[in-house]
Amino acid sequence: MCGIVGLYYKNPDLEGRLGEMLSDMLIQMTDRGPDSAGVALYHEPAPAGSVKITLQGPDDVDWGGVADEIRDGLGSRSTLTPLANHAVVVAETGGDADSDRIAAWLEERFGDIRVTSIGSAIEIYKEKGLPAGVIDKFALRGTAGTHALGHTRMATESAVTTEHSHPFSTGRDLCLVHNGSLSNHNRWRERLRRDGIRFQTDNDSEVAAGYLTWRLGQGAGLNEALEAAIADLDGFYTFAIGTREGFAVLRDPIACKPAVLAETDDWVAMSSEYRAIAQLPGSENARIWEPDPATIYSWEKH
Amino acid sequence: MPSFDLQDAGVRELNAYLHSDGSADQAVTVEHPGGKHNVAAGAMHDTRVDIHGHVGYYCAGMNDRALVTVHGNAGPGLAENMMGGEVRVRGNASQYCGATAHGGLLVVEGDAAARCGISMKGVNIVVGGSIGHMSAFMAQSGILVVCGDAGDSLGDSIYEARIYVRGRVSGLGADCIEKELGEGHAAELGALLERAGMDPDPSGFRRYGSARQLYNFRIDNVSAY
Known part of the structure; x- marks a missing residue:
């Protein structure tokens, strides 16, 4: 089990509150992932x-x-x-x-x-320990930015170390957080390594990030890369993906890992559970839905 | 009228009250559930519980006698293993609502996600909208009514539960087939829709059930279901 959160602003007036709002979401996901926590922030290009x-x-x-x-x-x-x-x-x-x-x-x-x-624009901060400790250590509450992802980890398939913590970034400004487990990551890691993708750990989620980097490097757009991922990556996953300008969510076709999306005029938010979204200003009037299996949801600044 | 604001009170406090004899014949309101887990789980008495907001995992699990209404959406595992009473969600419910439930009535006025009624054992479930894939997997008994569409693999490995769907079925699971909807079925369906507060007209529904090829069914034992 893990907890994931993502926050993407449509209204730039809120950018000063990114760290504060993301931290409130992340704390709610503490009991889904007390091993380690991390965030990817997009700010100050x-x-x-x-x-x-x-x-x-x-x-x-x-x-x-x-x-x-x-x-x-x-x-x-x-x-x-x-x-x-x-x-x-x-x-x-x-x-x-x-x-x-x-x-x-x-x-x-x-x-x-x-x-x-x-x-x-991307910066990644991650560490072993509870989300509250990680938030304090990196003074996340005061950080501004356009969008961010966060992860709380309860490890199931590789070691509990800072290196194995999410988010994983394997390409420029691209990062991924994952709740679930992939079953064909070893084979994909070998193949992607041969094509020049660098991996720092034996973690399955890092392979998913590397896979997207590889597809994007071949000229695919984010949605095309995610379409291909549905066919190529086997296992359970809810992914939240950040790019320099965009934000996407994808669940596997079985969809046993939870996900909730919410949108207002000001922001788009995703989380493993609604209680993280409930922390956000305006959540009481947000449009809330559960993302369908094998369906790509993405937002991008134009 | 007892009231619990979950911004202040803990879920345990609410649930302990619902397990106590003092909650019998009371009407309880719950404010600010905020997606918390296990809200109103294991209610044992004839209590009316109105929850104003969205709830997280396992709301109204094991419900025995209470009438629990969620004025919002419910997370995964709504009314899991409910035994009786009535659980109603005004919005949508996430995956595996009504799983293994033995009795009572579960109404989802909006959509229910994947695995609705998985391994249901006697509960009646009425969904106003659509349901996701793998619903009624290994469903043993009880009735699942879907006013909208059903996702892939409906009723996979089903035993003796009965399924009625008004909309499109993406696909039937192993050993689940369409069956004739007779007068008795129409009466059963209409009565259940009425109890659920839906349009009671059973026309347009199709019935699905077990082909009885996958499990060892003997007609001599039919009365056991």
């Missing part, structure tokens, strides 16, 4: 020509030292903003291939630091 990378280090990481080395290695205009054992690096990039090179350099240069997201 990096300037044109720059890449934003989230780093995750050990608790005693010396971010000051890392920042010095990054300025030497990636240019003097690179910045590092630490937040507990995570940090956000913004560096100049010559394009996607250059961004990948930068991410690879960071992981190689600092052995105990991992890259958890690459993109322009």
Whole structure:
């Protein structure tokens, strides 16, 4: 069992409340997933020509030292903003291939630091422990942004570590949270690895994120990639997916994992259960429905 | 009239009251259920319970005698294993409502999701809207009435429950077949629709039930169902 939540603003006036509203939702999902919690936030896009990378280090990481080395290695205009054992690096990039090179350099240069997201707007924060602790540790309540996903994990198929926590991001600004279990993830992981997708764990949900990255890399749109996922990924899942501009929800054809969607003029929200949505202002008048099996629901800014 | 605001009171407090003799013949209102789990579970007496808002998992589970009305939507496992009384949802119900229920009447005025009435054992279920896939799987006895459509694999591995559907059936499960809807069935269906507060006209419904090829049915035992 796990809990997932997603929040996507239609009304930009609410963007200042993203962290607060998402935190209220996530806390409600504590008893669905007390092992670990994580969020992906889309906010403060990096300037044109720059890449934003989230780093995750050990608790005693010396971010000051890392920042010095990054300025030497990636240019003097690179910045590092630490937040507990995570940090956000913004560096100049010559394009996607250059961004990948930068991410690879960071992981190689600092052995105990991992890259958890690459993109322009996405930042990922995740940690073992209860959602309330994770929210406090990363001061999430004060964060603004356009949309966000969150996950509370009760592990069923791989270890309880920060690395195995959701959300997983395997492509630029793309991330995925998952409630369920996939049964053909090992085969897909091998195939996707051969096609150049990088995986950091043996977690099944990371394979789903990698699968979408792979399809999008082949030129598919998000909806096309999700259509293909229905045919290719075997198992139980409710997915919530974030992209730089969009937000999507998909359940497997059996649909035994719960999901509720709600929409008002101001926001779209999804959760494993209604009680997370009940925390949101305006929820009492929201249109509320259960997403149908094997049906893609997506929202995108135009 | 006893009232419980679940923003302040715990669900256990409400349920303990519904298990106590003092709740007999009372009318109870429940405010701000907020999607909480197990609201009004195991009510044992002739109590009228009105819940204003949406409830989470297992609302009115094991209901024995109460009349429980949810003025909103219900999460998974509504009225699971209910034994009697009446449970009514004004909105929609999530998956496996009425699962394994032995008796009483369950009414969902909106839609019910997948696995509605799975392994039902004597409950009567009336759904005003449509139901999802795998509904009435291994249903043993009782009646499932659907005024809208039914999803895939309706009545898979069904025993002796009776199913009536007015709309389209996406597909029948193993050993479930359409059967003749006779006068007795029309009377049974009309009476149940009326009890549920729906349009009592049984015309347009089709009846489905077991082909009795999958389980070891002996006509000598028919009175046992």
